[in-house]
Amino acid sequence: MSDSSMDTDDLARWASVTGWSATPELTPMQTLLWRAERHPVQSSTSTVVIDLDRAPDWDRFVAATEWGTRLVRRLRQRVVEPAVPTAAPTWADDPTFDLAYHLRRERVADREEMLVHAAQMALRPFDRTRPLWEGVLFEGMPDGAAYVLKIHHALADPLGMVQLLSMLQSGRRDHTPRKPVHEEVDALPEPGPVDLAVTGLRADIASLPASTLASARRVGTAAARPQVVLASALRYGASVRRLLTRTAPPSPELSPRTGRMWSFLTLHAPIDPMREVARLGGGTLDDAAVALVLGGLRRYHARRGSTVAEIPVGVRVSLDRADDLGNRFAGALISGPLAIEDPVDRVAAVRGEVLSLHTERALEVLDAAAPLMNRMPSFVGASALRTAAAPDAFVLTLPGPPRRRYMAGAQVQGMYVLGPLPGAALTVCLVTCGDTACIGVNVDGSAVADLVALEECLAEGVEEMVSAGQAVGPM
Amino acid sequence: MSGLSAAVTEAIEAIEAGPQGPAVGAFFDLDGTLVAGYTAATFYGDRLKGRDVSPAEFLRTVVTAVDGELGGDPTRIAHVAFAAMRGESEEAFADLGERLFRSKIAGTIRRESRALVMAHQRAGHTVAVASAATKYQIAPVARDLGVEHLVCTRLVVEDGQFTGATDGPMLWGRHKASGVRTFAREHAVDLARSYAYGNGYEDVAFLSSVGHPTALNPHRDLRAAAARLGWPVLDLSDPVGGSLIAAGRTAAALAGMNAGVGLGLAYGMARGDLKEGRNAAIRLATQLPMALAGVSMDVLHQERLWTHRPAIFVANHQSALDIPVLGRLLERDFTIVAKKEARWDPRAVVGSVVIDPAWIDRSDSASARATLDGVVERIRSGTSLMIFPEGTRSATPVLGPFRKGAFHLAAQAGVPVVPIVLRNTGELMRRSSLVLNPGVVDVCVLEPETDWSVDDMSERIAALRAKFEETLARWPK
Numbered sequence: 001m002s003d004s005s006m007d008t009d010d011l012a013r014w015a016s017v018t019g020w021s022a023t024p025e026l027t028p029m030q031t032l033l034w035r036a037e038r039h040p041v042q043s044s045t046s047t048v049v050i051d052l053d054r055a056p057d058w059d060r061f062v063a064a065t066e067w068g069t070r071l072v073r074r075l076r077q078r079v080v081e082p083a084v085p086t087a088a089p090t091w092a093d094d095p096t097f098d099l100a101y102h103l104r105r106e107r108v109a110d111r112e113e114m115l116v117h118a119a120q121m122a123l124r125p126f127d128r129t130r131p132l133w134e135g136v137l138f139e140g141m142p143d144g145a146a147y148v149l150k151i152h153h154a155l156a157d158p159l160g161m162v163q164l165l166s167m168l169q170s171g172r173r174d175h176t177p178r179k180p181v182h183e184e185v186d187a188l189p190e191p192g193p194v195d196l197a198v199t200g201l202r203a204d205i206a207s208l209p210a211s212t213l214a215s216a217r218r219v220g221t222a223a224a225r226p227q228v229v230l231a232s233a234l235r236y237g238a239s240v241r242r243l244l245t246r247t248a249p250p251s252p253e254l255s256p257r258t259g260r261m262w263s264f265l266t267l268h269a270p271i272d273p274m275r276e277v278a279r280l281g282g283g284t285l286d287d288a289a290v291a292l293v294l295g296g297l298r299r300y301h302a303r304r305g306s307t308v309a310e311i312p313v314g315v316r317v318s319l320d321r322a323d324d325l326g327n328r329f330a331g332a333l334i335s336g337p338l339a340i341e342d343p344v345d346r347v348a349a350v351r352g353e354v355l356s357l358h359t360e361r362a363l364e365v366l367d368a369a370a371p372l373m374n375r376m377p378s379f380v381g382a383s384a385l386r387t388a389a390a391p392d393a394f395v396l397t398l399p400g401p402p403r404r405r406y407m408a409g410a411q412v413q414g415m416y417v418l419g420p421l422p423g424a425a426l427t428v429c430l431v432t433c434g435d436t437a438c439i440g441v442n443v444d445g446s447a448v449a450d451l452v453a454l455e456e457c458l459a460e461g462v463e464e465m466v467s468a469g470q471a472v473g474p475m
Numbered sequence: 476m477s478g479l480s481a482a483v484t485e486a487i488e489a490i491e492a493g494p495q496g497p498a499v500g501a502f503f504d505l506d507g508t509l510v511a512g513y514t515a516a517t518f519y520g521d522r523l524k525g526r527d528v529s530p531a532e533f534l535r536t537v538v539t540a541v542d543g544e545l546g547g548d549p550t551r552i553a554h555v556a557f558a559a560m561r562g563e564s565e566e567a568f569a570d571l572g573e574r575l576f577r578s579k580i581a582g583t584i585r586r587e588s589r590a591l592v593m594a595h596q597r598a599g600h601t602v603a604v605a606s607a608a609t610k611y612q613i614a615p616v617a618r619d620l621g622v623e624h625l626v627c628t629r630l631v632v633e634d635g636q637f638t639g640a641t642d643g644p645m646l647w648g649r650h651k652a653s654g655v656r657t658f659a660r661e662h663a664v665d666l667a668r669s670y671a672y673g674n675g676y677e678d679v680a681f682l683s684s685v686g687h688p689t690a691l692n693p694h695r696d697l698r699a700a701a702a703r704l705g706w707p708v709l710d711l712s713d714p715v716g717g718s719l720i721a722a723g724r725t726a727a728a729l730a731g732m733n734a735g736v737g738l739g740l741a742y743g744m745a746r747g748d749l750k751e752g753r754n755a756a757i758r759l760a761t762q763l764p765m766a767l768a769g770v771s772m773d774v775l776h777q778e779r780l781w782t783h784r785p786a787i788f789v790a791n792h793q794s795a796l797d798i799p800v801l802g803r804l805l806e807r808d809f810t811i812v813a814k815k816e817a818r819w820d821p822r823a824v825v826g827s828v829v830i831d832p833a834w835i836d837r838s839d840s841a842s843a844r845a846t847l848d849g850v851v852e853r854i855r856s857g858t859s860l861m862i863f864p865e866g867t868r869s870a871t872p873v874l875g876p877f878r879k880g881a882f883h884l885a886a887q888a889g890v891p892v893v894p895i896v897l898r899n900t901g902e903l904m905r906r907s908s909l910v911l912n913p914g915v916v917d918v919c920v921l922e923p924e925t926d927w928s929v930d931d932m933s934e935r936i937a938a939l940r941a942k943f944e945e946t947l948a949r950w951p952k
Contacts, residue, residue, distance in 0.1 A: 239696075282667060282684060335649075345656055348666075352652040352680025358700035359676040 010171045014071065025088040026079065026154055034079060034089060034154045039125040041259040043420035044153035046161060047122040049115070049266065049440065052410035055145035058105060060175065061137060061408040065103050068168050074155060078131055082197035089154075094131055102133060107140035114138040115264040118148045119442075122418065123262055126152055147407065158417050162398045162431055169405035169412060239360045247391075248310040248335040253301055254392045254425035254447050261445030265455050266416045269437045269462045273469025280468075281347025285437075286397040287354060288465065289430040290315060290336060291346040292439075293395050296461030297426075298338045300454050310335040314391035314424060317357050332357045333391050343468040390423025400433040416440035479950075482709055483587045486689070487594040490670070493687075500662075500669035500685070501595035502626070502655055503588070505606035505613050507674035508691050509620070510583040511713040514612040517579050519556070521571065549677070550647045553607070557630060561639030565632045568611050576615035584616065586902060587711040588691070591672065592620045593948050601664050605655050605671070605681060607647040619873055624662075626654045652680035659684075672709075673697070682706065754807040765799060769913025770903060772800065775951060779920040780804055783891040785859045786923065789881050790894070791874055791943055792863035793901030800900060800916050801861055809859040812850060812880075847884065854888040864936075874947065877940045879932065886927040894921040894939060896946045919946055 026034060033044045069075040078094040108114045117138065126132055132152030139145050151161050170176060269292075278288035290313060301308050313336035334353035340346040398417060405412050417429035418440045425447040431438045441458065448454050479487070493499070506513045560568070595602050603624035604617045613625050629642040644650040659666050669685040676696035682688035683704075690701040690708045701708050765771070780788075788809070790801055798811075854860055862881040865874065885892045898917035921942055924935070 282686070337649075345653075348656055348684055349649065349653060349680075352649055352683050355683045355700070355704060356648065356677070356679040358703050359679055359696035361696065361699070 010176060013167050024091050026090070028088070030154045031088050035085070040123050040262065040420070042422055043259075045122055045126070045420055046151055046153065046158045047118055047264075047418040048149045048151070048161060048165060049118055049264070049416040049418065050147040050149070050165070050407065051413035051416075052145045052147060052407060053413055054410050055139045056137070056408035056410040058137070062099070062103065064408045065135065066099055069097075069099065071168070072164065074131075075133060076131055078129060079154060081193055082199075083193040084197045086197050087199060097131060102131065103135045103137075105137040105139060108138050110141055111143075111146070114141060114146050114148070115266065118146075118418070119262045119264045121148060122150055122264075122420075122442075123260075131155075144413065145410065153420075158396060158419055158429060159398050162400050162415065162417060165415065166401035166405065169401065169407055171405060173406050173409050173411065175409070236361055247312040247333040248308075249312070250390070251297075251301065251306070251308045251311045251392050253304050253306045253308065253449070254297075254311070257390075257421070257423065257425055257444045257447040259421050259423065259444060262418075262421065263443045263445045263451060264416075264418050265441040265443060265458065266414070267439040267441065267458055267462050268414055269439070269466050271432055271435050271437045273466045274437050276469035277343055277347055277465050280344045281351060283347045283351035283354075285430070285432070286315070286395075287347050287350045289397045289428070289437075289439075290334075290350045290354075290395045291343060292430075292461050292465045293393055293426070293428050293458070294336045294338060294340075294346060294350070294461075295343060295464050296454075296458035297336075297393065298341075299457035299460055301338055303453055303457060304449070309339045310337050311393070312336070312391040314394040315354055315357075316396055317354065331394075332360075336393075343465050392424060393426040393428060394419065394422075394424050395428045395430075397430045398432070400431040400438070402434065404434045414438040418442045479587055479590055480710075480712065483590060483711065486707075486709060487590060490591075490594045490598055493598070494668050495598045495600070497599055497601045498663060498665045498668070499598070499600045500655075500659060500664035500666065501592075501600045501602045502605040502669065502671040502681070502685065503592065503602070503622075504671075504673040504675070504678055504681070504691075505604055505608050505616065507694070508672050509585065509588045509592070509604065509616060510580060511585055511692075512583055514575075514580055514608055514616075515553070515556070517575055518571070518612065521575060550607070550645050553628075553645055553647075554641075557637070557641060558639040560630070560637045563637050565630075565635055565637060568637070569614075572611035573615055576619075580612075580616060581619065582901075584619070585711050585713065586899065587709075588672075589620060592622065595670065596621060597948065600670070601662055603655075603658060605646070605651055605658075607645055607651060621873075624658070626651070626658050648677040649680045651678070652684045655681060655684050676700070679704075750808075762803060765803060770796070770800075770916060772803065772916045772918055774804065774918040774920065776920040777804075779893060779923055780895075783893055783923040783925070784808070785854050785857050785888075786891045786893045787854070787881050787885045787888075788859060788861045788893045788895055789864050789877075789939075790861070790897055791947075792865050793897065794904045796900040796904040796916070797863070797897055800897060800918070801895065804895065804918065805859065805861060808857060809861055810853065811861045812847075847880075851884060851888045854884070854890055859890075860884065874940065874944055877936050879936065882927055882932055882936055883929075886929060886932070891923045891925040892927065892939070893923045894943065895919075896921060896943055898947060898950065917950065919951060921946065 036042060037044050039045065073093070074091060076094055076097045077091040079089045080092045081089045106117065108117060117136075121134070121136060126134075132155040134150045136148045137145060138148060149161075149165070156164055274288050274292075275285060277291070278285050281287065281291070283291075294311075294313070297311065312333045314331055314333055317330050317332050334350070334357065336353070337346060337349050340349055396417075396419065400415050401412075412433070414436060415431050415433045416438045417431050419427035419429050419442055421427055421442055421444050425444045427442045429440045431440070439458075439462070443451065443454065445451060503509050506515065592602060601624065602622050603626050604613050604622055605626040606613055607628050609628050609630055610625055613627055617623075617625055626646065628645045628647075631638045631640045631642045646654045655671070656666065658664070659669070666684055667686040670687040670689065671682050671685040672689050672691045673682050674690065674692050674694055674697065676694050678690075678697060679700055682690065688706050690697050690706055692711055692713075693701055693708060698708060700706075785808070788801065788805060790797060850860065860881075862884075864877040864881050866878050882892065896919045898919075899914070900916055903914045903916065924939065927935070
């Protein structure tokens with residue numbers, strides 16, 4: 001691809017970023033997470049570690065970040081809460097925004113030290129009155145540098161974060177002049193908390209006749225056809241019960257969890273063999289990622305002399321068509337098999353578990369309950385999130401940029417997402433980055449007795465998947 | 476009319492157009508997929524009837540079943556049932572399976588499922604029943620469908636008795652999927668090119684293990700999942716059960732038959748011609764009741780019924796309905812050979828007055844031979860003969876072996892054999908049922924075959940039977 005077409009690509013991509021995050025209000029789910037946040041045990045912080053082939057020029061890096069915050073308005077906005085929760089919180093421009101507060105650089109001796117720093121950085125809570133991100137450029141490592149970006153879930157979920165970063169990065173090493181910027185809008189006067197609450201209340205009152213009517217109609221239907229309503233309610237209840245109770249109990253090898261000691265691990269694998277294993281098992285890359293983690297945990301359990309046959313794993317299920325990257329997702333638990341030795345068979349088993357979730361009508365239960373819970377004091381929402389059974393591991397796959405990109409002249413070697421640990425012992429995110437699968441693992445240090453062994457076992461799990469994908473020869 | 480819905484015909488054409496051979500698997504769930512309803516319920520109903528169930532066990536079963544419906548572990552009910560079987564003889568249970576198959580389950584096999592199974596068998600696929608049920612429920616069905624492989628829950632048997640435990644997990648949900656994958660590895664089946672059919676919400680994992688899953692008459696939650704996953708859904712028609720209306724129509728039909736016989740015979744006596752009277756009685760006694768019961772016929776090659784008379788008509792036999800149907804087809808100048816014991820069967824007695832069958836006493840071979848000599852005489856003098864070469868009715872549409880008697884008669888009398896294939900009479904009137912259901916009977920008259928002799932009789936019978944099978948498998952359009 002020639003440089004000029006690369007430019008056009010970049011420009012088109014950047015222009016599209018300006019439309020990103022346009023709605024001023026937080027969605028019900030974001031609101032729930034925002035209000036229920038109890039960092040770090042119930043954290044909404046995700047971290048990206050971006051490996052760079054060299055340390056970029058600091059001034060150019062600052063200038064590029066400055067440009068990024070102008071392109072994506074939300075990076076300069078903060079969340080304003082209404083005085084009483086009658087309305088959703090709103091994004092508003094932060095008049096005191098100072099890039100220097102959010103972006104800095106540090107020197108480290110090597111990559112291990114950088115990961116330790118990154119974990120500590122992620123554990124520190126956000127200042128909730130400022131824009132919800134923080135970036136540190138780590139320099140001084142023998143092979144290149146690393147940019148660590150910490151983002152609050154209300155600003156972007158991990159998927160949005162990876163998308164945003166892949167959009168902001170450049171297709172070439174050289175500087176691009178005349179980059180598009182967000183047309184300057186007159187900063188709206190920041191809404192006060194009381195104004196927000198009053199506006200919300202007014203909207204509630206305005207919709208009261210309609211919602212009363214709807215409730216009355218529902219009651220009427222229920223009275224007219226009680227058996228239908230009862231049957232439907234029972235089926236829904238049964239589905240909820242299955243979703244909450246019908247998974248494996250947590251593994252004793254992955255407890256006790258405090259959620260207060262985060263350790264970051266990174267692993268990588270060539271993407272083609274991973275896709276091939278997925279194909280052989282009749283599954284997707286998501287299924288292969290879950291199978292990979294299970295393979296690593298299988299070895300870890302075996303090494304610790306444990307005979308646990310299955311563990312609860314949190315996966316993301318699309319509420320739209322199964323394999324599409326729809327917009328509506330639900331988190332759900334599956335029983336991940338630890339007893340299956342063959343990686344391909346493990347992928348197939350995971351596939352079956354994940355697809356079986358689609359028969360559950362209550363899959364979107366948390367989504368459905370979010371608007372309601374937002375009207376209650378935040379501790380209610382927090383405890384609701386806690387009762388949702390916690391898995392041993394969350395596994396998430398995120399599509400990154402299709403080829404290697406650049407940040408202020410430094411080539412991106414890998415992009416690792418380290419998610420929070422909401423009750424789980426591990427959170428694993430696999431990001432596809434060019435021809436590499438970048439696997440970021442956040443481990444609860446208090447739940448895992450032998451962290452070194454776990455890292456070795458996960459690496460063996462990666463190796464096992466890759467060789468299973470290569471065994472059948474080139475694609 | 477092929478009798479299969481457009482969707483099923485399309486599915487069968489896709490199977491025919493797809494890859495062939497044993498590396499392609501076809502896995503069929505049992506309950507709700509191959510058969511309508513639950514075989515386990517049939518077994519349990521039998522236990523209840525036999526008072527093998529204590530009130531405590533019954534209560535436990537009901538509570539477990541309800542809990543399973545309400546989101547509890549739905550496999551626990553089966554384990555309760557298995558535990559209750561502790562100490563029972565395996566052989567007796569297998570016999571019970573055979574008995575329940577003949578009396579109840581055989582009639583619940585879906586015709587279109589059978590057509591799908593046969594399509595896979597014609598394609599040379601490795602066909603298996605994959606079910607959480609035990610082999611005592613599945614084996615008779617599988618044998619009837621000609622399916623060799625079972626992937627199912629195994630019960631532990633010690634000294635010929637059940638221990639109440641299962642050997643390995645119950646093949647439900649993920650375990651059925653895992654069982655299918657193990658089977659595929661052991662039999663070199665390529666799952667990506669294979670087919671699976673299931674109906675329960677727990678079948679998603681099982682269905683997702685193959686490249687061509689089909690949700691067949693799916694449970695509502697599987698239907699929702701199939702829509703989301705983009706899996707094809709096939710809705711097959713269930714075997715018609717005896718409804719009250721159908722029972723009423725049957726009563727009317729029987730009354731109609733008797734009235735028809737009476738009228739016909741009265742007509743014959745008035746004319747002083749018993750033979751004409753009989754023919755009139757056949758017409759009335761078959762047309763009237765079939766019209767009253769709402770049964771009509773769709774006949775292919777009707778002209779062949781008339782080009783070779785007198786002849787020996789041979790047909791496959793699945794139902795008591797076959798006799799009025801054939802009577803209606805042959806219309807006049809024919810009789811049947813029947814065993815002497817059937818003479819006083821209330822269902823046959825009316826017909827026997829009308830068509831004056833040749834009764835054979837099977838216990839006395841000299842008398843049997845004498846009767847048959849008489850039959851040859853009757854044929855030569857112009858009365859055609861209708862014979863079911865399978866001898867007895869089969870419980871299902873599967874063709875039994877052909878006996879030689881009909882063909883010997885054809886050779887002796889020097890008349891042709893006219894083969895008649897009946898497709899779905901068994902469905903409209905089940906083997907052991909007195910109830911006739913409304914519907915359309917598919918009939919195909921094959922090419923009449925002449926010049927029978929003892930020399931090549933066996934080969935020709937085998938060839939003719941193969942034609943029956945072929946016609947039943949691929950109904951001509």
